[in-house]
Amino acid sequence: MWVQLRCGLEPKALAALAVILVVGAGFAAQHFWAGRPQSVSAPALIQQGSAQAGSGPVAASGSETSDAEPAPAPSPGSPPADARQAARIVVDVSGKVRHPAVLKLPAGSRVADAIEAAGGVRPGTDMTGLNRARVLTDGEQVVVGGPAAPVPSGIGAGAGPGAGSGVPVGPISLNSATAEQLETLPGVGPVLAQHIIGHRTQNGGFRSVDELRDVNGIGDRRFEDLRNLVRP
Helix, strand or coil, X not given: CHHHHHHCCCHHHHHHHHHHHHHHHHHHHHHHHHCCCXXXXXXXXXXXXXXXXXXXXXXXXXXXXXXXXXXXXXXXXXXXXXXXXXXXXXXXXXXXXXXXXXXXXXXXXXXXXXXXXXXXXXXXXXXXXXXXXXXXXXXXXXXECCCCCCCCCCCCCCCCCCCCCCCCCCCEECCCCCHHHXXXXXXXXXXXXXXXHHHHHHHCCCXXXXXXXXXXXXXXXXXXXXXXCEEC
């Protein structure tokens, strides 16, 4: 009333002026409230264990990459992986095995590995005289269940031709024959049989019959007597 009487304002103009003042006061109060200082909490630290347990992209991003362990380096002197895979030998596995075949095996494989790769031996196969721990050589032939041990004289007489003669049927394998089997060969005694076994042990077996000449105690004449009676 005092403003209306003092300034000579009409009621409508006074009401409009009051509305403007109220709105202005509201904007001022809102601006003051929005600009007040506020406290900000620090972000939580990420533990190393949780970062490693996270997904692949998170664990590999930022500074977390430096915590990852590097891939183990190959030991000094070890051949590359490609060279190890390329070192293979070829052997012929025949005889009384389930799957006779020419096989490719890793270098350093033994006779037992070749037999297993060929499916194993057939039931009832006599493994006597076969050195399954011998290291194989490239191009070697492994005959499983080869010539049987000779029948002693005087036993099984009349059982058929050759029974009790002491002569084995078929050539003897130089790589698998025992000392007793080698002694059945003409001119081969216990000492020479041990020389043959020692030679195949030192050289990783016989690759051909001609290598029999290198055995101590076997000359040209004795070699001619043995060459048709033995095989690698």
